[in-house]
Amino acid sequence: MKYVQTTCPYCGTGCSFNLVVVEGKVEGVAPYQRSPVNEGKLCPKGTYAYEFINSPDRLKKPLIKKDGKFVEASWDDALKLIADKFKSYRPDECACLASARTSNEDNYAMMKFARGVLKTRHIDHCARLCHASTVAGLANIFGSGAMTNSIGDIAESKCVFIIGSNTFENHPLIGRRVMEAKAKGAKVIYADPRLTPTGKQADLFLQFYSGTDVCLMNGMMQIIIKNGWENKEFIEKRCNGYEELKKEVMKDDYSLENVAKVTGVPADKIKTAAEWFAKSGTSAILYSMGITQHTVGVDNVKSTGNLQMLTGNLGRPGTGVNALRGQNNVQGACDMGALPVVFTAYQKVIDEAAHKKFTDAWKFPDGIAEGKNGYEVTVMMDVLTEKPGELKCLYIMGENPMISDPDLTHVKHALKTLEFLVVQDIFMNETAELADVVLPAACYAEKDGTQTSTERRVQMWRKAQNPPGEAKGDWEIIASLAAKMGYGAQFPWKTSEEVFNEMASLTPSYGGMTYERLSKPEALHWPCPAKDHPGTPILHGEKFGMPDGKGLMTAIPFKYQAERPDKDYPFLLTTGRSIWQWHTGTMTRRSASLEREEPTGWIEMNPEDAKALDVKNGEKVKAVSRRGEIEITARVTDTIKKGVMFIPFHYAECAANVLTINALDPVAKIPESKASAVKIQKIVEVK
């Protein structure tokens, strides 16, 4: 028996644990006490992160679809088929989706493959559905699109304002730091349409309507300015744009009375929230999908920045705009340039110098993709349906849009218009069912690599067992495919470390990192530009990453969501997660200890709404939107605001995304997964 220390493959908190290996097979998880992130503690997903690994359902051989059915194929045949097909398309007819589930090395390889081998500009991944608003919003006001502080220093906060993050269920080991702060006397304010397990620990709960975040924050800022609680020195020294911001938030629209009406939060609670937050001296904001997944996602994000600049809560421990990144390696996949506008470390593809740097370093004899921005995943789906023939072929690594993208009927239609679809995954998922070729990948326990957590901490995965059957690591598959297409020389790597070193040499914020340095329990936070640089746990200490070093305050007028409840679809539907399940369920639903806790989906509704609909707890109802309908069990609970309904999106049999709207933030192109309109129909059984 041996222990292999590794990093959790689920959320962006980045906890470490040991995999227990018995006779060459992973059989358990044991605590790893020395991690400064989780100090040996784990949430249920980490605790059971071994259960799906040796599931009999793991993909073990390449599969090629023949006459509508998958047949097993050799690697050689499968790769040759893909290589021939890929070569038959023009660069712009191909697109790639990388993966926030896999390592930095895998994502770097995919980015290089897309831009260098296929020469396409179209590469993206699920960050689009997640924190695209953060990347765009924070880069615009601070010059860097990442969480400003580290997880540990949340415990130093005197007031933690959690808005649109169910921290205790979705980042449980960050929730632990909130409890530490609270134990030391900090006040916790929670803004959400639902009283979640996170909300139950709060000192003040602002239960508001989905989509009214800007109104709430502008209202709080008006109170702060009216009472002179703003941090004048910080604004003066470190920010631009205060007058514009002030002009907006002082408008009558954001009077306490109006804000209470629009948000549905009693006026006295808004006032208390503003006072606690502004006067604590050390206030942190924690936010996640409740803020980002809106047509006004970027506006929401900028509003959190406004509030922090106004009160001077940046650049010190216990403060900050803490965007809690979701997937284990979504920060890393973005850092690796798995986005349609950048190479690694946000070096813009339209920047001539950056384009030349990668062209010269990679040495593709026939050049790389032109220096123009490509399509976002949400835009790809629209292009597929609206401009037939423009995109013809898609290569997906570790993503399941057939459950996770909005408006699934539209997604299915889009994917079906493709001439050629390749899916590389560890399980046969709903998207892979539609593929022409499916490639079996190794999972986190079967490969070395690195992943970057929400606090920009880059940590190691270590191989603990061999992959099942003929499955292979993702970058190895990509490199073999590149070789089949005549680009073996550009993908010469023998180990993950070699991939990392090549990446680091082109990526300033990772430039000083090596596997050896990352092997320490505390690993390293980027930016770490040189071999002797200690890494950077807190951003924006002295100045922001803007050209003049100053943060940018912006006037953000409040706008409603794209689709508001009306007489035909009278309820506001919001969606999200459960502590027991992970996204599209490929892993957690194959983990018996997790699946038995919440084996299928439900719709939460307020008792008053249930009564008016004549629906009882546990009864099946039909939830209907302008996009489609599902049958789902009602969970009647007074924890949800009247007029709002909630569905977790994990379950294919009652998929929330059949109902959601495919409306996008104009800048970030993130879909409005947190607000659409539905009606509920009681199912009357015919006897």
Ligand SMILES: Nc1nc2c(c(=O)[nH]1)N[C@H]1C(S)=C(S)[C@@H](COP(=O)(O)OP(=O)(O)OC[C@H]3O[C@@H](n4cnc5c(=O)[nH]c(N)nc54)[C@H](O)[C@@H]3O)O[C@H]1N2
């Ligand atoms: N157990 C588990 N943990 C996870 C995941 C998982 O699938 N399962 N996924 C990971 C990923 S990728 C991500 S991105 C994170 C997401 O983490 P969270 O953002 O915490 O997850 P959600 O449940 O999507 O949404 C958070 C809260 O937003 C509230 N909300 C809904 N509408 C609004 C609104 O308009 N405004 C505000 N302010 N709040 C609103 C919801 O009621 C919900 O409580 O979790 C990560 N952790």
Ligand SMILES: Nc1nc2c(c(=O)[nH]1)N[C@H]1C(S)=C(S)[C@@H](COP(=O)(O)OP(=O)(O)OC[C@H]3O[C@@H](n4cnc5c(=O)[nH]c(N)nc54)[C@H](O)[C@@H]3O)O[C@H]1N2
């Ligand atoms: N309605 C609604 N929809 C949402 C959201 C919401 O809140 N509401 N949240 C959105 C958010 S924030 C996110 S992040 C997305 C997530 O959306 P997805 O990324 O599509 O969801 P996952 O289930 O995490 O899918 C990842 C796939 O990767 C595979 N995989 C795991 N490890 C590996 C590996 O090492 N290699 C390979 N090749 N494959 C691997 C898994 O089996 C799975 O099929 O969902 C979005 N969709």
Ligand code: SF4
């Ligand atoms: S909090 Fe996140 S990283 Fe930590 S054990 Fe749970 S799922 Fe894994």
Ligand SMILES: [Mo]
């Ligand atoms: Mo996410």
